[in-house]
Amino acid sequence: MTKKYKLDYESPIGVIEIIGTNEAISSILFSEKDKKENFLQAETPPVLTECYNQFDEYFKGDRHEFTFPYQFEGTDFQKTVWGALIEIPYAETGSYKDIAVSIGNEKAIRAVGSANGKNKLSIVIPCHRVIGSNGKLTGYAGGLWRKEWLLQHERSSNKGHK
Template identity: 55%
Template sequence: MDKIYTSYYKSPIGTIELKGNNDGVISLYFIEEDVTSFETPNCLVECVNQLDEYFKGVRKNFSLKLNISGTEFRKKVWNKLQDIPYGETCSYLDIAKAIENEKAVRAVGGANHNNKISIIIPCHRVIGSSGNLTGYGGGLWRKDWLLKHEKKFKDVK
């Protein structure tokens, strides 16, 4: 098995812990500790570069190799999340319909909750059917910040 490397990225909304190996990015989580990486492992350099561009409002789509593990259902949901356009939102029901399983709204929520690669697999773009912000592992305030950030840069070329 390939060694897993860890790096820390200082974002405008807190420290992000990145994990990856030669097969791709494994996880991207906000953490509450203030940790610094002195050297970024080669397998995570491009991820750090693309996160920099994202937070500057320049990058709207990520093009990284992802090392995703999960059930087939969850992978299907995570693939659909990547289809949500930058600066836009959709509901859990929209995702359930998109994967042709309209009754799976709760399971879609569960898959969203178990997304290990936040921002890149944009679970922050999924909101409740009422338009309200609902759960986000990094905290609702970060979800709100990310959505406002994307709206601000959505039409900037």
């Protein structure tokens, strides 16, 4: 069995728990911890250190995409949806219907929403960029206030990068 490592990143909107192996990141989720418990250490695998550093750059507004290795853990349909989420450009949004159409299954709007909610790679697989067809913010596992913050952060740090 492959050893998993945990690392906490203290973001402006709460602690993010990063889980991965020596090869790839498998989970990036908001935690309800008050402060980080698993610190960056000398024995932290390089892939977790790289993820941590890229989050630093993202939250400073200097990074618009992530390049560290990660792995999806889900059904084929979920992986297809998550692949489509990656295509939503930084600081922009798309609807559940847009995603359903982009994967060639226009009637799968609810299934897309369900897959979106099972994404374990928050921010990297940008489920926060998915909004309702009416332009309103809809569910986000990390909380709607975080979704709103992330979208505003991307819009404000994207000025001058177009």
